[in-house]
Amino acid sequence: MNISTEMLHIRVDDREAHPSVTPIYQCSAFSADSAFFYSRKSNPNVTELEQVVAALENSEYALAYATGMSAIYMVLELLKPGGSLVINKYIYGCSYKLFQRYAKRIGAQLTILDLTTEDGLNKLPPEVDMVIFETPTNPFLKDIDIHDVSEAVKKINPQALVVVDNTWATPLFQKPLMFGADISLYSATKYFSGHSDVMGGLVLVNDHELYNRLLEGRFYSGSILTPHSAWLLRRSMQTFSLRMEKHSSTTAVMLSYLQSLPFIEHVYFPNIDGKQLVGYGGIVFVDIRSDLVDHYKVFTSALKWFGTGTGMACVTSMVAQPFSGSHASMSDQEKAEMGIGKGLVRLCFGLEDLEDLKEDLLQAFQTMESRVGIESVLDPA
Numbered sequence: 257m258n259i260s261t262e263m264l265h266i267r268v269d270d271r272e273a274h275p276s277v278t279p280i281y282q283c284s285a286f287s288a289d290s291a292f293f294y295s296r297k298s299n300p301n302v303t304e305l306e307q308v309v310a311a312l313e314n315s316e317y318a319l320a321y322a323t324g325m326s327a328i329y330m331v332l333e334l335l336k337p338g339g340s341l342v343i344n345k346y347i348y349g350c351s352y353k354l355f356q357r358y359a360k361r362i363g364a365q366l367t368i369l370d371l372t373t374e375d376g377l378n379k380l381p382p383e384v385d386m387v388i389f390e391t392p393t394n395p396f397l398k399d400i401d402i403h404d405v406s407e408a409v410k411k412i413n414p415q416a417l418v419v420v421d422n423t424w425a426t427p428l429f430q431k432p433l434m435f436g437a438d439i440s441l442y443s444a445t446k447y448f449s450g451h452s453d454v455m456g457g458l459v460l461v462n463d464h465e466l467y468n469r470l471l472e473g474r475f476y477s478g479s480i481l482t483p484h485s486a487w488l489l490r491r492s493m494q495t496f497s498l499r500m501e502k503h504s505s506t507t508a509v510m511l512s513y514l515q516s517l518p519f520i521e522h523v524y525f526p527n528i529d530g531k532q533l534v535g536y537g538g539i540v541f542v543d544i545r546s547d548l549v550d551h552y553k554v555f556t557s558a559l560k561w562f563g564t565g566t567g568m569a570c571v572t573s574m575v576a577q578p579f580s581g582s583h584a585s586m587s588d589q590e591k592a593e594m595g596i597g598k599g600l601v602r603l604c605f606g607l608e609d610l611e612d613l614k615e616d617l618l619q620a621f622q623t624m625e626s627r628v629g630i631e632s633v634l635d636p637a
């Protein structure tokens with residue numbers, strides 16, 4: 257026997273190890289007598305994460321994907337060529353672009369409706385196959401009644417799929433499947449991760465056949481989450497409700513604080529009706545005063561505790577301009593149709609001390625205002 261052969265077969269026998277947390281199963285394949293098969297199909301770390309999220313949402317099944325976008329993509333694969341896809345008018349910029357590209361490629365009819373209004377709901381096409389929307393929406397945090405949409409869609413076509421991107425509400429505060437949606441999906445990169453260090457997507461369903469179709473699609477596309485990312489996400493989920501509590505309580509105070517600031521024209525906050533949406537996390541939008549818009553960069557540079565960039569829903573606070581960030585892939589005309597101008601700012605409150613965040617926002621707004629030569633009307637104390 258050559259040592260180079262033996263070296264390849266050395267394994268620690270971990271059957272008696274009983275680790276206090278599940279180790280990372282960083283393996284592509286499992287032996288023939290294992291309950292698992294190949295990590296492109298499933299993996300213990302992925303399965304554990306799926307079980308955690310399914311329990312949170314109270315769903316029968318969960319599937320984890322490499323990113324939120326890959327989760328959405330794999331759901332789109334359920335649409336038949338030449339089918340009819342309806343999306344809500346207010347939606348994440350990359351999702352919007354994906355729907356446009358995908359529909360064009362498979363010859364599907366793409367209909368963009370404002371499902372936040374009764375008028376929009378009345379315009380559902382008679383051949384509808386799939387309806388996708390976020391609630392609260394990105395941007396503007398408008399709410400859509402999941403039950404009303406599901407009822408209207410199923411009346412037209414009982415086989416049509418209602419898909420809710422529940423990323424911003426989270427399963428703690430909204431459970432779309434309970435209100436008639438067929439699919440609830442997430443960018444796990446946001447609140448599930450919460451630490452800006454891992455990407456992922458989750459799709460939740462109750463229907464067994466739908467689950468099997470998605471499972472098959474994931475297996476053949478190779479879009480499953482990696483074991484390491486699943487492990488990181490599973491670890492993050494242990495502090496998920498605690499983090500959400502803190503995001504929520506900070507946002508609740510910030511809402512009236514922001515409304516009191518003279519630099520802000522409007523604060524967007526979702527409708528927590530206590531029925532469909534029973535709470536909310538840490539992301540709001542504001543319209544800054546029109547004379548301040550050109551000085552947005554002064555504001556972000558002056559902020560001490562708010563990071564810039566596309567990250568959000570994490571432990572640290574973030575500021576972003578949808579026009580140049582989350583919706584940058586859309587044309588200026590498409591952005592204008594959605595109502596996105598340069599004065600729209602997204603604020604994500606992290607887990608920092610509330611007073612520190614208030615103070616930071618105030619001084620940054622004042623710095624920005626000083627650039628337009630207007631005296632600040634507030635006492636920094």
Ligand SMILES: Cc1ncc(COP(=O)(O)O)c(C=O)c1O
Pocket residue numbers: 323324325326348351390394421423424442443444445446455456457582
């Ligand atoms: C509502 C929503 N859905 C989906 C995505 C895409 O998720 P990911 O970035 O994990 O691919 C995002 C990303 O910002 C989002 O905000």
